Amino acid sequence: MxxxxxxxxxxxxxxxxxxxxxxxxxxxxxxxxxxxxxxxxxxxxxxxxxxxxxxxxxxxxxxxxxxxxxxxxxxxxxxxxxxxxxxKGIFGPLMSEYLFGYLLAHIRGHHFYRQQQRQKNWQAQPPMRHSTLQGMRLLLLGTGSIAQQVAQTAKHFGMQVTGINRSGQAVAGFDQIEVIPRLEQAINDADVVVNLLPSTPETRNILNAPRLSMLKEDAILMNVGRGDALDLDALNAQLIAHPLQQAVLDVFHQEPLPASHPIWDRPNVVITPHISAPxxxxxxxxxxxxxxxxxxxxxxxxxxxxxxxxx
The missing domain is CATH 3.40.50.720 (NAD(P)-binding Rossmann-like Domain)
Structure with a gap:
């Protein structure tokens, strides 16, 4: 039949x-x-x-x-x-390209040097706390196949990688695994926070205002998992209060992201239309x-x- x-x-x-x-x-x-x-x-x-x-x-x-x-x-x-x-199994390399493309552009000052070029100005970027990915602490929310690929890429660049999952069980390629109840401390320890979690009742709004307040003063937050994991209004307020923090956002609870949302106007945000891993x-x-x-x-x-x- x-x-x-x-x-x-x-x-x-x-x-x-x-x-x-x-x-x-x-x-x-x-x-x-x-x-x-x-x-x-x-x-x-x-x-x-x-x-x-x-x-x-x-x-x-x-x-x-x-x-x-x-x-x-x-x-x-x-x-x-x-x-x-x-x-599953095909998006890890694509996601890594997206994430590390933006990470490297930020850490190596691409925006600054583009401005310098327009001004015909030969000048190095003022020192930042991090000028290389080496030694930076990366927190991955999720430890599935995509996260494992990202972790492997991060290790290539010399980053320290922590993963968050439900069980706390060790996963190959991660230096450390934490559970969701310890998420606040893990966020506070991280230089870069990447959400890769699926949408479930447990993960919705997991990046809320109290947890976002734990970000380091110059932390980078990247959401490529699910839009409903992040309180976008809370992030907007967080980035206004902490202009050295950066966010790279590819997924949103409402897509397309309404033109009226104030997050569009933040100079410390990169917004892309759900294209990180086509x-x-x-x-x-x-x-x-x-x-x-x-x-x-x-x-x-x-x-x-x-x-x-x-x-």
């Missing part, structure tokens, strides 16, 4: 060509006809496109998200009678194909989400 696949992405035609080239056994690739929502038993979908259609998915057995983030599919009253998998269809289809072979053999799927935990 064959399986029927529905595509729900902004790049359906590209995905269609890539999947057809895989020649997957007993898989029928359905058209974009809305009637196929009710007949497909497998979806390859962007979570926000899939979420409102789930009530009509009468035959759905497995949904492969094309993104790492699956928040839109985890509402408390949402369906949980199907297998949900997300994308999905590439070729990689997504390879992961989908691997999981499809597992699915038809009745084997455990890679990166299956636990609805109770939210990741």
């Amino acid at each position: 064959g399986h029927k696949l529905l595509l729900l992405t902004k790049a359906n035609e590209q995905y269609r060509q890539l999947i057809e080239a895989q020649k997957l056994t007993d898989l029928v690739l359905l058209s974009d006809d809305p009637a196929n929502i009710a007949t497909a038993d497998i979806w390859l979908a962007e979570p926000k496109l899939a979420a409102p259609l789930l009530p009509h998915a009468k035959k759905l057995q497995w949904l492969q998200s094309s993104f790492a983030g699956i928040d839109a599919l985890l509402s408390p009253r949402g369906r949980k009678d199907y297998r949900l998998t997300n994308i 999905s590439h269809p070729e990689q997504i289809v390879d992961i989908f194909s691997d999981n499809y072979h597992r699915f038809i053999k009745g084997e455990p799927l890679l990166s299956q989400i636990d609805f109770a935990r939210g990741y």
